[in-house]
Amino acid sequence: MEPTHLKKSDPKFTAWSKLDALILQWIYSTLSDVLLARVLDTDITARAASLKIQEIFVNNKHARAVTLETKFINTTLNSCSSFDDYCQTLMDIAEQLRDVDQLVNDSRLVIQMVRGLPIEYDTIAAIINQNKPTWEVARSMIEDEESRISARSNNSRDTVLLHSTTPAQTDSTRSPYPNGYRGRNYDPAKAVRGRGSYRQGGRQGGNNRTPSSTGGRGPSSWNRGLGSNSWGAHY
Template sequence: MTKEGEHTSGSGKPGLHPVYSVTNILHKVRMLDGVKITYSSWVKLFLLHAKGYKVSHHIDDTRPPAKADPTYSDWCEIDAHVLQWIYGSLSDDLLLRVLESESTAYEAWTRLENHFLNNKGSRASALENEFTNLSLKKMASLDEYCQKLKDLAAQLNVVDSPVTDKRLVIQLVRGLPSEYDTVGAFINQTMPSFEDARGMLQLEEQRQSSRSDSESAMALAAPVNPQG
């Protein structure tokens, strides 16, 4: 039986726990700021790495060993590392909201969850408003527009206001300018998946860009009629 701070290698011999191999959590998990990196995206990444480094039980409702248990000291040390992961991957503003002088990783995880998931009704209303009013003209590029829609849909799912793929496609088309009317009408008729619709729009964007370049080149090559 191995201790909490050890794991069994392929040779069957106990070795140092994988958690100690992480020197900078930001090399594994993006910093959560609630804007560029959403809570739902951050949770997915964090859970993935927690599972990979065998510390998932430090952020779920698994009870820690009793203080009299021989593994308790090692558990506390590893828990401190996981707590550092959480604190180290938060923006300064979020860190101030959840930082406590005495805390387990699970307690910090729960405080962060409560911060984002409390008042679901008001958060859902604000997200729904942003989702339905988003348009391509408000974004820097088509890719950014598509990704923002996906992020908002993911956030709505977290607050129990799920967005179906069909509704995501409908909103994608609704926010397009008039130059995408033809391809938008085709998407509405065929109702492909969101990723397929995104691909169609990217092809249309490339087509329009190529046509614009060709027209510019022809204008420059056109002879100028002499006056007089």
């Protein structure tokens, strides 16, 4: 109470003023930045600040309950910076709902936490909904699942990075011969100019053919890709 019967020059007023300032600082320390801006006043006493806070919360209780309920339902993991931030946000809103006589029990808190999880947590969410654990147990289960998903994601990224850094076959490792041909007397430079010759087996046995035996032309398989219809001069 304010000592209205005391004068400022009275030593009791000085002692009361120090105690009132201490209580007022304690009240300010419990308020959020938004509420603090509405309550903060240079000439206000601890009792006046308490009554002002009561007016803010009690007189607007129903409207505030609706706002907090909507915020509680729409809070998801993707809307928060981390899983710890997500859990803390849900707990803070639940505490504010209790202040306006809207009790949020442990079971409902778990249900809302599971509802706000993204699709990759569907398996653990189904397990939690079936077993109905406490808030702390459910939170630990989701943290373990989060670690597993993170580890799997890192493994997949490392695998993709490994494949992307594997050197591709360069032109220097490819065969200089067309269609993989590596004849003993094959000259690639002459083949490009159309003057090369294939000499498979030399002049031995049945492999030795003359222009007269082929009607003046070499077999088509000998002339394929050589760029010349006359081979006798180069045989």
